[in-house]
Amino acid sequence: MKKSEEGIFYCRQFGDFIFQSFARYPTKVKSMKRIISTALSLLMLAAICHANASKPGEKSEIYKMNRIELTDKTFSELFNAERKPSRSDPELMDILQKFIFGEVFHTGVLDMKQRELITIVVLAVNQCQAQLKAHAGAALNIGVDPIEIREAVYSLSPIIGFPKVLNAIDAVNCVFKERGIELPLKNAATVKEEERLKTGREIQIPTYGDRTKELLDGLPDNSHYIHQFLSELCFGDFYTREGLDLRTRELLIFCGLAALGGAEYSMLSHACGNLKAGNSSELLVAAVIQCAPYMGFPRALNAAKAIKEACLKQQKEKNI
Helix, strand or coil, rough: CHHHHHHHHHHHHHHHHHHHHCCHHHHHHHHHHHHHHHHHHHHHHHHHHHHHHHCCCCCCHHHHHHHHHHHHHHHHHHCCCCCCCCCCHHHHHHHHHHHHHHHHHCCCCCHHHHHHHHHHHHHHHCHHHHHHHHHHHHHCCCCHHHHHHHHHHHHHHHHHHHHHHHHHHHHHHHHHCCCCCCCCCCCCCCCHHHHEEEEEHHHHHHHHHCCHHHHHHCCCHHHHHHHHHHHHHHHHHHHHCCCCHHHHHHHHHHHHHHHHHHHHHHHHHHHHHHHHHHHCCHHHHHHHHHHHHCCCHHHCCCCHHHHHHHHHHHHHHHCC
16 A cells, blocks of 8 residues: 555545544534534644554554454553453443554554653543553553653643642552552752743743733733743743653643643644644644544544644744
8 A cells, every 4th residue: 555545545534433423413513514624634644644653664564454453452562461342331442442542543653652641641631540540551561761651740730730630640650659660750850949930931932932921911910920820830840840852741731731622722832832842743633633532523623723723823934
């Protein structure tokens, strides 16, 4: 199969899945047609780049497998176990596993470590503790460093708030303890207490400008604390931590915002931030596809729209 044929094949699969999913709800489909049409143009990018997702020598082997074989192989690699039918809901679990591990995990330019970190972020945002434990274990099985897992969860603090992050990190720590990983993990902080604001803005402004300050113009004087605290906490405390490079951190934060829902303003900002950090639109679309089974297609479509708007904005800036 040629690369162009592969792209068309996966795009058709994804398109068919969307329209079949909403076929039972025609009134909703009508209201979402415009969003779907714009999203599919972006999702096609990930389908076309599917051929580059595997390592040399693995590609032909993967393409020889059918969806069930791919599901079994991926499930075994991630969880060190064979797939077994669910005792209570075997049909749902079969659909779920074949879609996630037989299709989604093999679509786009992400590597397995990126996929698991993204999955962990979405599960943490949605407070899916049981599944979070399973994927924290899967991440360790494929070689993700415990500090990377911890930092992926920590980075969500400004997005979902500390109580939810505490819940998520508690689930992750349970897995660490079961694996004999000593806690606490090593300190990753680098910023000095008196330099949190200065350092935070040195990271924030080049990438995002002063959009938050502009947004707050016209509000009472004490609104400046929102801008200050965002710079200090999000960029000063968390962006400066070791364990994740900037591109990975930006990618995970975008996925966290996508999973949160209702954060279109911030999601567009971080889609732009990802492009400035060096993440391609193809990578962002692949990340959205990875998120979709864990957060649903409405939020995936909103994220795809943000990517499209960020790409258009970037193109306009280049043309100025």
